[in-house]
Amino acid sequence: MKSDIKIKVCMGTGGIAAGGADVMNAFNKELKEAGIDASVEKFCSMHKVGCRGLCAKDVLVDVIINGKKTIYQYTKPDMVSKIVNEHLIMGEPVAEWVAGEDYYNFHEKQTKVVLSDCGNIDPEDINAYIAVGGYEALKKVLTSLTPEETIAIIKKSGLRGRGGAGFPTGLKWEICRKVVSSGDSPRQESDQKYIICNADEGDPGAFMDRAVIEGNPHSVIEGMIIGAYAIGATKGYVYIRAEYPLAVERLRKALTQAREKKLLGKNILNAELNFDIKVKLGAGAFVCGEETALIVSIEGQRGMPRAKPPFPVHSGLWGKPTVINNVETLANIPYIIRKGADWFSSFGTEKSKGTKVFALTGKVKNTGLIEVPMGILLKEIIYDIGGGIDKGRALKAVQTGGPSGGCIPAELVDINVDYESLAKVGSIVGSGGMVVLDETDCMVSIAKFFLEFTQAESCGKCVPCRIGTKRLLEILDRITRGKGKDGDLELLENLGNDIKAASLCGLGQTAPNPVLSTLKYFRHEYEAHIKDLKCPAGVCNDLIEYSILEEFCKGCGACIRVCPSGAITGEKKKLHKITTAMCIKCGACFDVCKFDAVKKG
Amino acid sequence: MLEVSPEIEKTLDGILNKYISDEGNVISLLQDIQDAFGYIPEKTVDWFSRKLDIPESRFFGVITFYAQFHLKPRGKNLITACCGTACHVKGSDRLISALFRELNIPEGENTTKDGQFTAEKVACVGACSIAPVIIINKKVYGEMNISKLLKHIKVKHEE
Structure with missing residues (x-):
């Protein structure tokens, strides 16, 4: 029997850091040695894919034999040989390494729109995106819809900007579209318009945009082309952080491939649409995520915001009408066009439609990238998807929206996660960072x-x-x-x-x-x-002291070795002691002690 | 006027041509200089200021605004500590102080005296799910702790 084998290795930033490239090489080597790569009976292909969310269990590897998928977690290069021999050759998955309940719980309450192809297709191959329906939306728009009809669909879908402010995307496009005809631009008639993709994801604790660009850059490009058609722009920019080298590389590759397929350039798909995209690298200023600052930064100046109005839709880049959309917003567009506004607005709440991608991090068990319908309960995210608090500690708060957001205390964990509900408790959805804090956080x-x-x-x-x-x-x-x-x-x-x-x-x-x-x-x-001059969580250095608990100390000497100031003394197998006057409170002893014998507080 | 060698002049000419053909963007120009030299030598700013008739203050205004630009040479090995929210709650502060202490970097500086190491902080590299994160010469290491970090530094010292 001829079998079809597909191996997918997670190669996002998280996957690579966990050793994804080594795992991939190991597979290539083992497949060669086993003769599978040259075998006629077994058609085998290797794919690198973007982030599939559960970075905490990287390296994740999918082995798909004749459509039957097995997922391996925590894969290391030295495990590959066994997987190839037992699973690929003998047909028996290596049960002990197969992802368990956690993996399925993590995905069960998620609804994937933007991330539906992320982690499934090779982000460096445009044909992989086309094979799952990519660029169909663009074709549909160019062959059967006017710009106004396109805008009407986006308006109807209820999509709101995913960068933080939540402004309705269709409305933004419509205003920009109309600038020429109504002549209400402060600079009057405009021959040139721009669309900018804001990928200057600077919020500490957020990495949705990075993951989308690393995992499915073409969805963003397709969204931009559709946006350009809708508003009448001929030039586009992606303003992306230089701190994301892998995303920049994949985006550039994707743009080159799109140009080769005539999806960018003159007369796109033989229609009367001329549009191309340039990549602009940010230079490390958080404020450049603010749209007016982003514009002057593209123009090559210090990225300082200005007062609004005029808004960029009237007077943006080089004084021309400009639409600025966030990465996730744009990545939603192709799916909305393909599947319809009603399909999209069937997710979410009355005022917050669709899904939202969050970067779930901090003290939960399953950290990673998640996509949930708007309106989901916060506790579902933390306990069902996130698997609860790590190390059996108690939840203290959830920080959303990064430096612009707030902390939601544990007692409000029953609230819905959408623009309105979070605003009511003093936080925001923001760009989608969600950091879970436990009782040890001050x-x-x-x-x-x-x-x-x-x-x-x-x-x-x-x-x-x-x-x-x-x-x-x-x-x-x-x-x-x-x-x-x-x-x-x-x-x-x-x-x-x-x-x-x-x-x-x-x-x-x-x-x-x-x-x-x-x-x-x-x-x-x-x-x-x-x-009381106390830090209840034991974090603030000036308010705590380190000491060694007699009942737990085994006298192993580990703390003595790491102490940089020589403040710990003691003989082997006897109780150690910290001289408080010499202690610089670096916490090295606390981190290194295997017996929880170092006390903070 | 600061002199530049013919060799450097050739590099600068290349950057100048790109600048002229590509929208004339000061930030891209500075990024190109930094790519070529590893930092932005003051004399190159002087050179471009004269060629383009743009006051030096405009260049320095941009250089000092953006965190990415450096006016001093950088160490052979670059160690970047992420201090994003997720890394912060997982103890990046202690990692960072251990890093600066181990490398014996003078107060207010970020490069060792022998030019072997530069240590710096970055707001967030977006690898929050494997926090805390340290980047050593562009390679990302997740779930870092002090003893792992010290081992990495030791290896780099011996290279």
């Missing part, structure tokens, strides 16, 4: 962490943001050092609200959110730092 320290970030990334143009964030950070810093004063919390609140009200752009307007939301729900923790 909320004051988390707020300080985000403020350090926004303060450093503030471009300095407007005073409330430049000076306000600095003052906020100073207050937080002294609280974490045990030097907080009476009235500090009120000061944080007043100042935070002023910064929100008076800042020029989204960065400043949202920068106080992490502070304000933690103050709202975890005020007692702030108070413990100020009044």
Whole structure:
């Protein structure tokens, strides 16, 4: 019997870091030695695929024999030989390495639209995308729909911008489309329009855009071409972070392949559409994710935002009408066109349609990339998909929306995850970072962490943001050092609200959110730092001491060896001791002790 | 006026031609300089300023705005510590202080005196699910801890 074997190895940034390339090489070598690669009876092909979400269990490998899929987790190169011999040759999967219940639980409550082909197709091969229906949407648009009809479909679908603000995408396109005909542009008649893909994913704790571009770059390109047709743009840019080298490489490859297939360039698919895309590398400034700052950065200047209006749809890149869409927004477009607006709007809630991709990280068991219908319960994400809190600890809070978002406390874990519900509790959906915090995380320290970030990334143009964030950070810093004063919390609140009200752009307007939301729900923790000089979670260095617990210490000497300041003494097999005066609180002993004998607090 | 050698001039000419044919973008120009030299030598800014009749202040304005640009030479080995949210809650702070301590990098600097190592922090590399993350010479290492990190540094020292 002739069998058809497909092997898919996860080669996203996570997969490669876990050794994906070595696993792939091992397969190639073993297949050659086993003679499978040259066999007529066994048609075998290897594919590298993008992220399929569950990065915590990388390297994930799919072995598909005659359509029957087996998934291996934690694959290492030295496991490959056994998989080839027992599974590929003998037909018996290696049961002990096959992904278990966790893998299926992780996927069960997810609904994949944007990620439906991610992790399934080879991102470096345009034909793989075409084979699963790629560029069908573009064909449909060019042959049977006018730009207005295309916009109408997107409007009807209810798609809202996935970059954070949640502005309706169809409406944005429509406004830009109409700029020429109605002549309401401040710069009047416009012969040139632009569409920009915002891939400057700077939120710490978010990697959806990276994964989409690494896993299925053509979906973004197709979305951009359709957008260009709808608004009448002939030039497009992808503004992408230079910190994502693999995504940049795959995007460039995809663009070259699209040009070869006449999907970019002049007379795309023989229609009257001329459009091409350029890649612009960001240079490491978070504020450039703000659209007006992004525009001036493409123009080659310091990326400082300006006041709106005029909005970019009226006066954007080089003063021309410009639509800026986020990666995930654009990647949704081909699927909406192919499957219809009604199909898309059947997911989600009344005001938040469709699905959203989140980067689920922090203290959950199954960290990774997930896509869920809008309106899903937060606890379903954490306990069903995420598998609950790691190490059996208790959930403390969920941070969403990165430095612009807030912390949702454990007692609100029953809320729905959509634009409106999260806004109501003082957080945001944002770009989709979701960091789970447990009882060992200090909320004051988390707020300080985000403020350090926004303060450093503030471009300095407007005073409330430049000076306000600095003052906020100073207050937080002294609280974490045990030097907080009476009235500090009120000061944080007043100042935070002023910064929100008076800042020029989204960065400043949202920068106080992490502070304000933690103050709202975890005020007692702030108070413990100020009044009792204690950090309840045992994180803030100035408020804790390290000591060794007599009942657990085995006298193994591991802590003595790692201590950089020589603060730990003791003989082998006897109780060790930390000299507090010499301790620099680096935590090395805490990390290295296998017996939990080092106490923090 | 700072002199540049004919060899360097040839590289700069290439970058200049690309700049002229490609929309005249200062950021791309600086990215090209940094690709060629590993950092942005001041004399190259001086050279372009004269060629293009753009004040040096505009170049320095852009260079100092963006975190990616460096005005000082970098070490042979580049160790980047991610301090994104996920890495932060998984203890990247302790990793970072161990890194700077081990390499004995002077306060306020990021490169060792012998030019062997540059250590720096990056906001987020988007590999949050394998936090904490360290990147050594462009290779991403996940689930890092202090002892693994020290081993990597030792290996690089011996190379």
